[in-house]
Amino acid sequence: MKPGFFSRITRHCLLGLGLAGACVPALAHAEQADRLVIFDDDGFALAQWMVLKSPHVKVLGFATVSGDFWQKEATAYALRGLEIANKTDVPVVPGATYPLMNSEKLTERWEALYGKLIWKGAWMKKWVEKTNQPLPPYHPADIVPDLPWGNPKLKPSAENAASFMLRMVHQYPGQITIIESGPMTNLALAQKMDPQFASLAKELVYMGGSLNPQQKLNSPAAAQFAREFVNSPRREFNIRFDPEAASIVMHAPWKHILMVPVDPSTETEMSAEFVKDITQSDTPIARIMRKSANNFPLWDEIAAAVWLDPSLIRTSAELYVDVNTAFSAQYGDILSWMEGYQPGLDEQKEKVVLTVDVPRMKALIKELIAQP
């Protein structure tokens, strides 16, 4: 028996049908057991494919937002990602192009006061020092460069991401997980349009923020990514790109919040060896992923994985979490408190993932990539 993922499906089948071995193919009774999810992101990659390819999961839509890429480019990636996965029935719903208060100009002024940021996503013109990390081309918000995966034929939804998410949580109250792995602009807009938004979702799972990450791998890439936290352990790009949105979302009355900060990612790396192992199947996703050994930590993939199988969480903490929105040297930094220390301004308790079971997560990823 493979660990984790398939054993969970088997358990489900036993419970659901009372018959061992009756659950192949698992997708056949997906309608009954579907976990509903909306995935909001500033790009599209393995994490999205993992969720798309999971049995018993129904993706209601992919919402897009600016961050690593401008929203339009993120939208193009999502559309192309769905074509590759042969899941063109799932809508891609474009969201915010700009963060609430932060802007490219403001970030340049901030850097002139407080020092350079390592990574600025769509606003990134050059690295401060030489690095092996790739630098996407700098371009305006409404330009979409040709995608390395080929350009999509599929078109995005005409709805706005915030309106879409609101409509969905009203349609399926208490049933929808929102996975956020980009800046939280769309979620903040939805929450402020309708204060019921968060409480109508089942939960929020997000990749963002940083507590006290430590470099754990000895690779050149791990050393490079450690630059992002060694002098600023509380700074992380998704949150720093739109601190006000993140603070709004973290004050909203979610039933449950699962935070996946940078911390657990430092044990992971999308290395050539890792990629070779997870792409042994011959699926369209495996073929694309074979070219994706970028040596990045598995940020978003951890968020997707621990939602798909919470038993992958090895250690976690329960903390009250907020974001520093004062326009100061620590603008966008994560604030966190143990129970009893929080200010009591409606900041929420979050379950914070600190470490994950990397070998089992890798097995899960491999299985999902192999899904037809």
Next chain:
Amino acid sequence: MKPGFFSRITRHCLLGLGLAGACVPALAHAEQADRLVIFDDDGFALAQWMVLKSPHVKVLGFATVSGDFWQKEATAYALRGLEIANKTDVPVVPGATYPLMNSEKLTERWEALYGKLIWKGAWMKKWVEKTNQPLPPYHPADIVPDLPWGNPKLKPSAENAASFMLRMVHQYPGQITIIESGPMTNLALAQKMDPQFASLAKELVYMGGSLNPQQKLNSPAAAQFAREFVNSPRREFNIRFDPEAASIVMHAPWKHILMVPVDPSTETEMSAEFVKDITQSDTPIARIMRKSANNFPLWDEIAAAVWLDPSLIRTSAELYVDVNTAFSAQYGDILSWMEGYQPGLDEQKEKVVLTVDVPRMKALIKELIAQP
């Protein structure tokens, strides 16, 4: 010939029909010349009725937001206001219940650090000192107390105000004036959902902010209202209730912005004498208004009046305007700069009304109240 308002209509009729005197009733050819407007507010009163009763104006909808009242109560006032005006075909579209970052709890902590605010709208529990000003009952956001005008039978739209305004500016590009006389939460949400929002409107006219107001009337009420600016000339409630929203809106690419700050209102007062004079007609609005001598300055009415007849503006300035969003003693204060002094972070140039022609404005109001 009465001054101002009707002379403008007459000019229009002459131009439109080539016939003097052919324009009674003026409303008969309203379709051709309608000025389109959406009115967003945290209440509903004379300013809205003025716009509703103006010939050649088509109100596409009244959007509501929390501020002086919670959004639900503001919505009820708007619905009842339309019933009174016999304009029940105009939609009332509910908007945001809470400001973006500010909150009642945060305001209490702010007051504990920096001193008491004079007026807190829906969050107001008591005056600091004895005053003749009325104090609306303090209640939760989802409670709507009985209205003094009677409760409405009309129902609000199912759409959200931000979505509604976005839909309208796309439907009538370059044609819609947005009059904002409450906090700017809905406008900020619309702008952040779609960065084209502001540029698709014709203009923004808002009552909000304060530059350097001086007490100009010698009445007890004027002295009371001077409390609001004598020690804090840059603080005004609409902006202070949601400073981040106001700053977002003031950075948006509007074609034209007309700011009506507190400054011109200090020459005006809804006194018993003023009310008696403007309500000599026997219309439903006149009958309600006869009971409305609250001695308030004519804040929102000035905004409506100068939009209806720009020749009422006596003096104005062109300034770059923004809002202090630092959570400090001056959180929510207006920042303004003359040309050349602005920081250049996309803050916009605004035409700022400093004084208005009060007698002619009074005549306009009287005429509009008398409209059948």
